[in-house]
Amino acid sequence: MPGFTCCVPGCYNNSHRDKALHFYTFPKDEELRRLWLKNVSRAGVSGCFSTFQPTTGHRVCSEHFQGGRKSYLVRVPTIFPLRGVNERKAQKLNEQRDIIALLEVKMKEMKGSIRRLRLAEAQLREEIREKDRLLHAASAGTRKRHGL
Numbered sequence: 001m002p003g004f005t006c007c008v009p010g011c012y013n014n015s016h017r018d019k020a021l022h023f024y025t026f027p028k029d030e031e032l033r034r035l036w037l038k039n040v041s042r043a044g045v046s047g048c049f050s051t052f053q054p055t056t057g058h059r060v061c062s063e064h065f066q067g068g069r070k071s072y073l074v075r076v077p078t079i080f081p082l083r084g085v086n087e088r089k090a091q092k093l094n095e096q097r098d099i100i101a102l103l104e105v106k107m108k109e110m111k112g113s114i115r116r117l118r119l120a121e122a123q124l125r126e127e128i129r130e131k132d133r134l135l136h137a138a139s140a141g142t143r144k145r146h147g148l
Contacts, residue, residue: 006061007054007101008040008080009094013061023059024070035076036060057101 003016004023015023027033037052040060062069064077 004057004059005097006064007058007094007097008060008064008077010080011061011063012093013063015059015061018061022062022069024062025056025059026054027075032075039077039080040064041080052098055101055105057104058097 003014005015006013006023013021013023015021026036037054060077064079065071066074066078070077
């Protein structure tokens with residue numbers, strides 16, 4: 001698995017490559033989440049992702065927090081050294097990251113569906129085997145009664 005990539009525009013840190021960094025999911029608390037979204041500033045992304053809504057696949061790396069780490073006192077990312085640098089390239093990359101994050105979520109959902117379908121298939125096969133066994137036993141009993 002390639003790991004998480006920071007979703008901040010212009011940041012290319014990756015959890016697989018940059019092992020010393022931490023990668024944080026967006027908070028569930030509405031006020032904190034609003035602050036994160038405002039600071040991360042993905043508003044410039046156009047198209048179907050113009051209203052950026054982070055999924056569990058979107059992460060912000062520790063380089064965007066004072067002291068290099070999220071803590072009780074430092075809860076909102078505020079360091080964005082590349083803001084304004086190569087915005088068009090960053091927007092394109094972020095659209096691609098959004099697509100990848102959505103695909104990862106959909107893949108997880110599909111894996112769960114596939115797992116449930118396989119279980120249902122195994123149960124159906126077992127039911128068919130049981131019915132075949134009962135049918136075979138019933139036909140054997142009928143043949144004995146008729147002397148065949």
